[in-house]
Amino acid sequence: MSSSTEWPLWEVFVRSRRGLSHTHAGSLHAPDAEMALRNARDLYTRRSEGVSIWVVPSAQVTASSPDEKDSFFEPAGDKPYRHPTFYEIPEGVKHL
Amino acid sequence: MAAVTADQTAQAADRPQGADEVLEAAFDAAVAADERIEPRDWMPDAYRASLVRQMAQHAHSEIIGMQPEANWISRAPSLRRKAILMAKVQDEAGHGLYLYSAAETLGTGREELLDKLHAGRQRYSSIFNYPTLTWADVGAIGWLVDGAAITNQVPLCRCSYGPYARAMVRICKEESFHQRQGYELLLTLSRGTPAQREMAQDAVNRWWWPSLMMFGPPDDASAHSAQSMAWKIKRHSNDELRQRFVDICVPQAEALGLTLPDPDIRWNEERGQHDFGTIDWKEFQEVLKGNGPCNEQRLGQRRRAHEEGAWVRDAAAAYAEKHTAPAHAAPRTAAGNGEATA
Numbered sequence A: 001m002s003s004s005t006e007w008p009l010w011e012v013f014v015r016s017r018r019g020l021s022h023t024h025a026g027s028l029h030a031p032d033a034e035m036a037l038r039n040a041r042d043l044y045t046r047r048s049e050g051v052s053i054w055v056v057p058s059a060q061v062t063a064s065s066p067d068e069k070d071s072f073f074e075p076a077g078d079k080p081y082r083h084p085t086f087y088e089i090p091e092g093v094k095h096l
Numbered sequence B: 001m002a003a004v005t006a007d008q009t010a011q012a013a014d015r016p017q018g019a020d021e022v023l024e025a026a027f028d029a030a031v032a033a034d035e036r037i038e039p040r041d042w043m044p045d046a047y048r049a050s051l052v053r054q055m056a057q058h059a060h061s062e063i064i065g066m067q068p069e070a071n072w073i074s075r076a077p078s079l080r081r082k083a084i085l086m087a088k089v090q091d092e093a094g095h096g097l098y099l100y101s102a103a104e105t106l107g108t109g110r111e112e113l114l115d116k117l118h119a120g121r122q123r124y125s126s127i128f129n130y131p132t133l134t135w136a137d138v139g140a141i142g143w144l145v146d147g148a149a150i151t152n153q154v155p156l157c158r159c160s161y162g163p164y165a166r167a168m169v170r171i172c173k174e175e176s177f178h179q180r181q182g183y184e185l186l187l188t189l190s191r192g193t194p195a196q197r198e199m200a201q202d203a204v205n206r207w208w209w210p211s212l213m214m215f216g217p218p219d220d221a222s223a224h225s226a227q228s229m230a231w232k233i234k235r236h237s238n239d240e241l242r243q244r245f246v247d248i249c250v251p252q253a254e255a256l257g258l259t260l261p262d263p264d265i266r267w268n269e270e271r272g273q274h275d276f277g278t279i280d281w282k283e284f285q286e287v288l289k290g291n292g293p294c295n296e297q298r299l300g301q302r303r304r305a306h307e308e309g310a311w312v313r314d315a316a317a318a319y320a321e322k323h324t325a326p327a328h329a330a331p332r333t334a335a336g337n338g339e340a341t342a
Helices: A033-044 A066-077 B002-014 B019-032 B045-064 B066-070 B079-104 B110-118 B136-153 B162-190 B194-213 B225-230 B238-256 B281-291 B295-308 B310-323
Strands: A009-015 A023-029 A052-057 B266-268 B273-275
Touching: A009 A033, A023 A033, A023 B079, A023 B162, A033 A052, A033 B079, B045 B066, B045 B079, B045 B110, B045 B225, B045 B295, B066 B079, B066 B136, B066 B295, B079 B110, B079 B162, B110 B295, B136 B162, B136 B194, B136 B238, B162 B194, B162 B238, B194 B238, B194 B281, B238 B273, B281 B295, B295 B310
Parallel strands: none
Antiparallel strands: A009 A023, A009 A052, B266 B273
16 A cells, blocks of 8 residues: 555544543544544444544644653642642531 | 654653663663553663564454454354344454554554565464354354453553553453353354254364464463563463463353363362363464465455555545645644553
8 A cells, every 4th residue: 555545643532421521542543534533433432432522633632741751740749738638627627 | 653753762862871771760660660651651672662563463363353253244144143243343353453553652653564464574363374164163263262362361451551451451341242252152052953063062173272372382482471571561471371261161161061172171189270281382383384274365365455445545535635624634644642641
């Protein structure tokens, strides 16, 4: 097969039922968005796993780099006061 | 993903001496801590190559594995059996696609994988080089071949490489139906007329030994086993999984009212496992070398299907080019991969 027919890669997100967000299911190749949706239905919802599908060209995903994971996420590391469990509340105080 | 890999290579070149050791130590620590390695993480070249080899072979097996059973779709004995068999064969296609996608996260393109399969440079499981002679073979494949595959695949759900493990979780969920439909099919034949019963027994006789070979060569002769286990790609050795499979199958065969074609199978009180006979590894090697009953037929049909489908792929690509607005068009090769964000 000539390289000119290599289809782009798409990321597939499936909403399993109403009220839940779409989650990443996997990826697939398809020539266009319409076919990507159809292929995603056949590939990722053969057992009624979804009520809604998003397809996104993989090339459009911007990802953080694993190399900078420490410095990139570090600012949250020393801020335990952002969590409710940081605070001491006397026994017996309710609704807090 | 290819571009990402190139990125990493460029970054690696910029790093001061000793940086690779730091990266390797981080990788080893992640594996030791039972964390998952994700596509954009640094990994040793040999780990990447080993995963590509195993995942490609796995994906190819799913795709080639459609053939022996698809032969029987048009001759299924009832509409119920036909619908089941079509669903199963469609699942195999799906499993192949999950695995190709997972392999692609390592920077090997779909086309390259298919080209290597068609050129005979990457393997698929030898089991699919045996013919499906009767309807009972559909049952024996479901029970034994899919059963052996499940025994192999369940531990792969905990494989150290994230995308492979995630694909395996999905596959294992679906595989269970494959095994049960096969078992039920054999049970129906076993309880049928004497001729049907004989057909079921004959199929089990022919598929038993090749199914045991699916676990690969014995541990002391397995080229990749030790390293794969150290990297936690594999969690159990070939012989360990084979033994587990035999122990599972013996009572299942009894419940079927069929026998396994091995006079040496007996319970070993001391080991708490079944002893079983010696596998004919010469046959395994011959089939691996391409001298099995159906090697040429399987690969020939795969190549033919690919070539005859070329016009469909071309037409779809031409249609997409004509109708997709440039703003929405994705480049032909993926520069990034959403797996990296997952």
